[in-house]
Amino acid sequence: MLRAAVSRLRAHLHPHPHPHPHAHHHHGLPSVTPAPLRSLSTRWGKRSSPTATSESESELAALMYMKTRLVRVRGPGGRLTFGSSGEAEVVSARGRGSGGRGFISGAGETELQLQRRRIQERRVRLLAQIEDVRRTRAIQRSNRKRHGNSFGQELVTVAVVGYTNAGKSTLVSALSETDLYSDDRLFATVDPRLRSVILPSGRKALLSDTVGFISDLPVQLVEAFHATLEEVVEADMLVHVLDSSAPNIEEHRSTVLQVLQQIGVSQDKINSMIEVWNKIDIVDNNDNDVTDDIEDEIFLTEGEEDKEEELFSENDVPAEESSFESLDDGTDSEYLSEENLEDNNGEISSSLEPSEMRAMNSVSSSSKDCFGELCGPETISTDGCSSTQPMSTCHVKTSAVTGTGLQELLELIDKKLTERQTIVERSYGPFDRKWRPSSSVHVLDSSAPNIEEHRSTVLQVLQQIGVSQDKINSMIEVWNKIDIVDNNDNDVTDDIEDEIFLTEGEEDKEEELFSENDVPAEESSFESLDDGTDSEYLSEENLEDNNGEISSSLEPSEMRAMNSVSSSSKDCFGELCGPETISTDGCSSTQPMSTCHVKTSAVTGTGLQELLELIDKKLTERQTIVERSYGPFDRKWRPSSSVVGEKAAEQ
Numbered sequence: 001m002l003r004a005a006v007s008r009l010r011a012h013l014h015p016h017p018h019p020h021p022h023a024h025h026h027h028g029l030p031s032v033t034p035a036p037l038r039s040l041s042t043r044w045g046k047r048s049s050p051t052a053t054s055e056s057e058s059e060l061a062a063l064m065y066m067k068t069r070l071v072r073v074r075g076p077g078g079r080l081t082f083g084s085s086g087e088a089e090v091v092s093a094r095g096r097g098s099g100g101r102g103f104i105s106g107a108g109e110t111e112l113q114l115q116r117r118r119i120q121e122r123r124v125r126l127l128a129q130i131e132d133v134r135r136t137r138a139i140q141r142s143n144r145k146r147h148g149n150s151f152g153q154e155l156v157t158v159a160v161v162g163y164t165n166a167g168k169s170t171l172v173s174a175l176s177e178t179d180l181y182s183d184d185r186l187f188a189t190v191d192p193r194l195r196s197v198i199l200p201s202g203r204k205a206l207l208s209d210t211v212g213f214i215s216d217l218p219v220q221l222v223e224a225f226h227a228t229l230e231e232v233v234e235a236d237m238l239v240h241v242l243d244s245s246a247p248n249i250e251e252h253r254s255t256v257l258q259v260l261q262q263i264g265v266s267q268d269k270i271n272s273m274i275e276v277w278n279k280i281d282i283v284d285n286n287d288n289d290v291t292d293d294i295e296d297e298i299f300l301t302e303g304e305e306d307k308e309e310e311l312f313s314e315n316d317v318p319a320e321e322s323s324f325e326s327l328d329d330g331t332d333s334e335y336l337s338e339e340n341l342e343d344n345n346g347e348i349s350s351s352l353e354p355s356e357m358r359a360m361n362s363v364s365s366s367s368k369d370c371f372g373e374l375c376g377p378e379t380i381s382t383d384g385c386s387s388t389q390p391m392s393t394c395h396v397k398t399s400a401v402t403g404t405g406l407q408e409l410l411e412l413i414d415k416k417l418t419e420r421q422t423i424v425e426r427s428y429g430p431f432d433r434k435w436r437p438s439s440s441v442h443v444l445d446s447s448a449p450n451i452e453e454h455r456s457t458v459l460q461v462l463q464q465i466g467v468s469q470d471k472i473n474s475m476i477e478v479w480n481k482i483d484i485v486d487n488n489d490n491d492v493t494d495d496i497e498d499e500i501f502l503t504e505g506e507e508d509k510e511e512e513l514f515s516e517n518d519v520p521a522e523e524s525s526f527e528s529l530d531d532g533t534d535s536e537y538l539s540e541e542n543l544e545d546n547n548g549e550i551s552s553s554l555e556p557s558e559m560r561a562m563n564s565v566s567s568s569s570k571d572c573f574g575e576l577c578g579p580e581t582i583s584t585d586g587c588s589s590t591q592p593m594s595t596c597h598v599k600t601s602a603v604t605g606t607g608l609q610e611l612l613e614l615i616d617k618k619l620t621e622r623q624t625i626v627e628r629s630y631g632p633f634d635r636k637w638r639p640s641s642s643v644v645g646e647k648a649a650e651q
């Protein structure tokens with residue numbers, strides 16, 4: 001997992017210099033491409049009244065953008081200055097364009113390094129802020145799940161996702177009849193907002209408006225919007241809003257699906273997503289007859305003529321609206337054509353599943369199926385639009401502006417939630433059975449010369465993929481390959497090991513454990529090979545990525561050098577972490593990480609027993625903490641949380 005995570009980090013720190021059409025197939029995350037970034041950087045300035053989180057997230061995203069673009073350019077008068085690539089001759093920090101291999105030489109580098117370090121420092125602070133918010137939200141979420149609404153029902157959250165400008169905010173606003181900030185600009189929403197809505201069944205749900213997705217979402221944004229995207233991962237169900245008037249709706253759809261997969265939404269949840277074909281009022285202008293037919297069919301078969309009148313009475317507002325929409329369209333197509341030029345070399349559509357390839361010209365027939373036979377209010381209790389049906393066969397056509405389809409959407413949400421709840425209850429019982437107390441073990445190669453870099457890289461990646469600071473702090477550090485280190489410093493280690501087991505009086509156990517120690521012959525040659533690979537890899541990494549910034553971002557508590565192995569180890573084994581004292585508060589989750597560690601050799605078996613004991617102890621500790629804060633059963637249930645881990649591990 002760590003190797004995969006490290007390669008992700010490398011992708012973070014070292015984005016593809018030349019946007020490659022298939023880049024995101026390699027990294028699992030999209031590469032940085034200029035167009036969306038440029039659009040973003042120009043649009044960030046225009047945001048109004050963002051919340052503290054969205055501010056941190058936006059700043060972080062902007063910061064990461066700046067950092068990747070931070071290059072020396074030849075400014076007016078031939079002076080070297082800092083700016084964005086593309087402005088002038090590029091003399092990159094990474095040697096891009098200079099022909100070098102990451103070496104920095106000549107005037108200006110110190111300043112460049114300084115700038116990068118400042119960015120790095122600010123970044124660490126922002127990450128901490130975002131982490132705070134994320135923790136708060138997690139608590140809020142668990143409270144919501146625990147308390148539910150006043151009827152004792154669990155409060156469900158429905159995340160509204162979709163391509164930017166699809167009309168998510170307008171729709172959420174229309175559905176909840178409250179006024180959300182909606183704006184005809186990209187990324188009008190940088191913070192998810194929750195709005196409550198009463199579903200037809202009387203159940204209360206929270207609608208969560210989210211950040212609009214864009215194609216080739218820059219990897220930095222995935223990181224920056226982590227808190228936001230977490231809402232999506234945590235939501236009970238998703239509503240995918242598509243702008244049915246957009247010419248490239250298929251690309252928008254596949255982009256959204258890709259992003260959802262990348263941020264770790266389970267396939268199950270993606271499959272059971274409701275598709276909303278929004279802005280149907282614009283499409284209808286060209287094709288009014290068909291839609292009228294369908295709408296007639298729904299409501300007339302139902303015999304609810306009153307309802308029909310009520311719903312469509314709001315349809316008569318096209319006058320100023322259509323002129324507004326033509327403005328709207330202009331902005332859209334400008335942005336999208338720029339994007340198409342730079343990003344979409346056919347790869348997005350080629351990644352589409354056949355079931356996702358339904359073109360917009362199938363609106364009428366699909367819609368007829370869905371409304372008339374499957375999804376109509378009358379048949380809502382049948383298995384039409386069930387979670388087993390492929391996505392996009394079930395959709396609702398809406399206009400967030402005129403109100404068309406909103407009632408149907410609410411009914412469908414209601415139905416889906418009931419279905420999902422039934423499924424969850426059937427498989428897990430009413431309470432969450434999926435909760436697993438978790439503890440992480442961080443394995444370090446104690447023979448590696450640059451172990452501090454390894455440690456900080458891993459810590460950074462863990463933070464970036466959203467592991468809570470709490471969990472990171474309580475992580476067990478394993479200093480592995482101690483058999484190699486011990487060769488140089490055998491006495492000290494022997495002393496410590498003696499101390500643990502002899503004070504315990506478990507000499508048998510000691511023998512058992514160390515009886516496997518006699519295999520150094522072929523093993524040491526293996527280890528030297530291994531080392532060769534490592535150092536080759538790391539020196540390349542050092543050249544390209546680590547211009548002092550990673551180590552400079554280390555907290556003092558993380559800076560313990562490997563030469564403190566013996567003494568720390570002694571503290572830990574002899575006084576704090578030894579099996580004898582495992583029930584004391586030594587190596588507790590409140591202790592800073594790396595003060596508690598276990599020295600192991602996975603090859604010889606040294607320390608394995610201690611590691612298992614420490615894991616045991618930590619888990620007990622964590623469980624106690626969790627029980628204290630959430631009660632004995634899981635209140636933290638999240639359907640897709642495990643998938644996030646797996647995703648990260650795959651990449």
Ligand SMILES: Nc1nc2c(ncn2[C@@H]2O[C@H](COP(=O)(O)OP(=O)(O)OP(=O)(O)O)[C@@H](O)[C@H]2O)c(=O)[nH]1
Pocket residue numbers: 162163164165166167168169170171181182183184185186187188189210211212213278279280281282325328398399400401402
């Ligand atoms: N004609 C029409 N316009 C709509 C409809 N829904 C939204 N709009 C307009 O589309 C534009 C974008 O709407 P938003 O709700 O801000 O879109 P969004 O998906 O939240 O956008 P981001 O937050 O940037 O991702 C606004 O000008 C809305 O008025 C609709 O059903 N019909």
Ligand SMILES: [Mg+2]
Pocket residue numbers: 168169170182183187188189209210212
């Ligand atoms: Mg919005």
